[in-house]
Amino acid sequence: MTVSQCLPDFLVYNKEIYEFLLAVREKCIRNNYTKIASVSLEINLVDPLVLLAKLAQQHQVSFYWENQANKESIVAIDAVAKLEVSGKERFDKAEKFIKDCLSNIVEFGWDKVEFSQPHFYCGFGFFEDNLQQDYPFAASTIFLPSWQVAVKDKRCRLVANLVVNADTNINVILQVLWTKIEIIQSLAYYSSNTASTYDNSQRRFNKESIANPEKFKNSVKSALKSIESNRFSKIVLADILDIRSATIFNLFKSLHNLRQLHPNCCIFSISNGKGQNFIGASPERLISIHKQQLITDALAGSAPRGKTPQEDSANANLLLNSEKERHEHSLVIDFITQQLSKLGLLPQILAPRLRQLSNIQHLWTPIQATVPSNVHPLQIVAQLHPTPAVAGCDRDLACAEIRRYESFERGLYAAPLGWVDASGNCEFIVGIRSALIDGDKARLYAGAGIVAGSDPNKELAEIQLKFQALLKALI
Numbered sequence: 001m002t003v004s005q006c007l008p009d010f011l012v013y014n015k016e017i018y019e020f021l022l023a024v025r026e027k028c029i030r031n032n033y034t035k036i037a038s039v040s041l042e043i044n045l046v047d048p049l050v051l052l053a054k055l056a057q058q059h060q061v062s063f064y065w066e067n068q069a070n071k072e073s074i075v076a077i078d079a080v081a082k083l084e085v086s087g088k089e090r091f092d093k094a095e096k097f098i099k100d101c102l103s104n105i106v107e108f109g110w111d112k113v114e115f116s117q118p119h120f121y122c123g124f125g126f127f128e129d130n131l132q133q134d135y136p137f138a139a140s141t142i143f144l145p146s147w148q149v150a151v152k153d154k155r156c157r158l159v160a161n162l163v164v165n166a167d168t169n170i171n172v173i174l175q176v177l178w179t180k181i182e183i184i185q186s187l188a189y190y191s192s193n194t195a196s197t198y199d200n201s202q203r204r205f206n207k208e209s210i211a212n213p214e215k216f217k218n219s220v221k222s223a224l225k226s227i228e229s230n231r232f233s234k235i236v237l238a239d240i241l242d243i244r245s246a247t248i249f250n251l252f253k254s255l256h257n258l259r260q261l262h263p264n265c266c267i268f269s270i271s272n273g274k275g276q277n278f279i280g281a282s283p284e285r286l287i288s289i290h291k292q293q294l295i296t297d298a299l300a301g302s303a304p305r306g307k308t309p310q311e312d313s314a315n316a317n318l319l320l321n322s323e324k325e326r327h328e329h330s331l332v333i334d335f336i337t338q339q340l341s342k343l344g345l346l347p348q349i350l351a352p353r354l355r356q357l358s359n360i361q362h363l364w365t366p367i368q369a370t371v372p373s374n375v376h377p378l379q380i381v382a383q384l385h386p387t388p389a390v391a392g393c394d395r396d397l398a399c400a401e402i403r404r405y406e407s408f409e410r411g412l413y414a415a416p417l418g419w420v421d422a423s424g425n426c427e428f429i430v431g432i433r434s435a436l437i438d439g440d441k442a443r444l445y446a447g448a449g450i451v452a453g454s455d456p457n458k459e460l461a462e463i464q465l466k467f468q469a470l471l472k473a474l475i
């Protein structure tokens, strides 16, 4: 085992943590309550993806998140508190759950360093309820992890959330903590030896049910008629691609491929603790709030990347100048600014630009605002989700039509996935360019915005291009 540079600090901390836990237990005895002791320590650099691969067990919920642009990656394993919730009030209930948990937390070692505090990890479904009875994830899941390891700017922080009550044996939980730290630090070796290359060595898939292209095109044609008759102005129609591999999908290698192939996207994985994972590489931020500064993306309007620089810039120019794509995009900007204004925020629209990914490019307009301290991040998520980038306009009608046209459960696809911390900071992406992994089976999801002027063949080509984001990475 490698000797940790931080080990001497742990020895010093050991006594302090022991005394802290003892004091927490004393209070529990006196007041007859249970507390969550949140212990935060700086540790040697490890790769959170390696921890996900080596430490997370199938029966444990987990969450993995990597944003290379922000130099941050996080793994959260197992839950000390978890809420599964459905229905209209799910965001309110999630906010209350988070506030209740926070009121029960006593902290050790929190400081101003990012990720020194506990985070709550959230996977909200696209719809408030699942219609497919056996869809493997709850309509919404929020959890406070037992273990959180986060890397930010090459500094690594562990947060252990430990349940303490009158009967807790402090020596035992301290031993558990100590052992976990040693295991985590021993994995630093694997982290520095993680292959940096993209591995597609064993890709042998049977495409079981290719998204039915004719059915998709018929849905687009039918939606276009409704748009012509002014029932709605936009609808985002999605399809699935089911594949089966000769062997069980390797989560670690697939996520590692995703981060190699899509370095400017947010790589994520959420596990339900029953063996299924929802993973992806999303280019779309729903909201990010840091120190009350909010930023959100209007991302809609797409074109393929070119094979040569000339073809690429020709495609980019067509996209930037297409009336149809700009209309599709402006519906998203208008919606986001209206929704933020309803919460009393003053949105500021930044200059439009292109979001260029490995095989596709999008029209992109970042929008920013200052968040008043009385507005919880989940109130903003509730107000924004689903935007017309993944649903349509009018939103309610588009959502009802999506359920009518699509014969599969969207579940976590195109839905808010992310985290909230104790200070009102948060990061949520929209769960697109994603797949549900279940042993040797994977279901890939992709959708496209339909507006007046959409061509069913081009929309089909667009979703096939979007499937490639995951298809190239899965192994």
Ligand SMILES: C=C(O[C@@H]1C=C(C(=O)O)C=C[C@H]1O)C(=O)O
Pocket: 236, 238, 284, 299, 300, 301, 302, 362, 389, 390, 414, 432, 433, 445, 446, 447, 448, 449, 450, 466
């Ligand atoms: C719905 C998806 O992507 C969304 C739809 C887009 C479009 O129609 O142009 C572009 C980006 C995303 O907001 C998806 O990838 O599944």
